[in-house]
Amino acid sequence: MSRWRGQMEAILSSLCFGFAPIFAKKGLMSGLNPFYGATIANGSALVIMIFFLFLSGHQSRWGSTKQYSLFFVILSGICNSIALVSFFWAMSIGKVALVVPITCIYPLFTMSVAYFSMKESETIDRFTVIGTFLIVIGVILTI
Amino acid sequence: MDLSILLSILCAIAWGVQSIFIKKAMRHIPLFTAILITLIINFLVLIFLIGIGVGKGFSEFYHVPGSIFFYFILAGILNYFLGRSLYYSSFRFIGVTQSTSISSVYPIISVFFAITVLGEKLVLHQWIGIGLTLSGVYLLMLKGKR
Numbered sequence: 001m002s003r004w005r006g007q008m009e010a011i012l013s014s015l016c017f018g019f020a021p022i023f024a025k026k027g028l029m030s031g032l033n034p035f036y037g038a039t040i041a042n043g044s045a046l047v048i049m050i051f052f053l054f055l056s057g058h059q060s061r062w063g064s065t066k067q068y069s070l071f072f073v074i075l076s077g078i079c080n081s082i083a084l085v086s087f088f089w090a091m092s093i094g095k096v097a098l099v100v101p102i103t104c105i106y107p108l109f110t111m112s113v114a115y116f117s118m119k120e121s122e123t124i125d126r127f128t129v130i131g132t133f134l135i136v137i138g139v140i141l142t143i
Numbered sequence: 144m145d146l147s148i149l150l151s152i153l154c155a156i157a158w159g160v161q162s163i164f165i166k167k168a169m170r171h172i173p174l175f176t177a178i179l180i181t182l183i184i185n186f187l188v189l190i191f192l193i194g195i196g197v198g199k200g201f202s203e204f205y206h207v208p209g210s211i212f213f214y215f216i217l218a219g220i221l222n223y224f225l226g227r228s229l230y231y232s233s234f235r236f237i238g239v240t241q242s243t244s245i246s247s248v249y250p251i252i253s254v255f256f257a258i259t260v261l262g263e264k265l266v267l268h269q270w271i272g273i274g275l276t277l278s279g280v281y282l283l284m285l286k287g288k289r
Contacts, residue, residue: 044215
């Protein structure tokens with residue numbers, strides 16, 4: 001059941017990630033600098049998340065946060081920001097037809113790093129390797 | 144090597160690795176707190192970049208029409224709030240590799256939208272790409288069943 005839920009959440013997240021660029025593209029058609037668009041999108045999500053946390057009472061669990069976890073979340077946020085900035089920078093100086101397919105290989109990096117750093121919790125079997133490669137090649141061919 | 148290629152590879156590495164860090168962090172931090180922190184860091188970086196001169200400064204926000212704001216708010220809710228929440232939440236139930244690979248099929252959604260709403264036609268290699276992607280998702284869904 002929990003495996004099924006995880007898979008459904010991953011599929012639903014891809015739906016959200018897939019529909020978001022349609023609205024972003026409509027916004028960018030006005031000629032607005034993408035950094036402003038990203039700031040508006042990020043800022044609005046941030047405001048909604050703050051409201052959501054306080055209305056749902058999730059902020060009461062902040063006490064259970066450990067420094068070790070906080071360190072990794074901050075690292076993740078920094079990586080997120082590096083990805084965001086390098087993507088827009090690459091798009092502004094390079095060809096979209098080259099930049100977008102290259103950025104789509106990120107699951108291969110996740111798989112490689114998970115294999116070396118999360119051996120205790122991640123099972124990288126042949127299904128994972130073949131499935132990930134098929135998805136990456138398929139997405140590159142499609143875009 | 145072309146700088147744009149280097150930046151694209153850097154983007155792929157950074158985006159690929161961030162999920163590993165989140166997975167490691169989520170053992171001792173509530174899901175939504177983790178998302179909040181990543182959103183704050185992203186927002187601060189973007190504000191910093193605009194502050195140091197990327198674009199035309201903060202006054203540019205006043206000139207953005209309401210409809211454009213609305214489109215980006217929708218994009219933000221879908222991508223950074225709903226998408227990220229579901230993506231990170233799935234790490235609690237399946238492996239980070241499985242989740243990242245499944246959620247990376249989002250360009251297919253855009254293609255589906257292009258076919259159904261915009262009436263665009265696909266060429267052969269795009270159909271092959273869709274077939275390979277769906278086969279990959281099927282294989283990952285099978286993972287753990289056997």
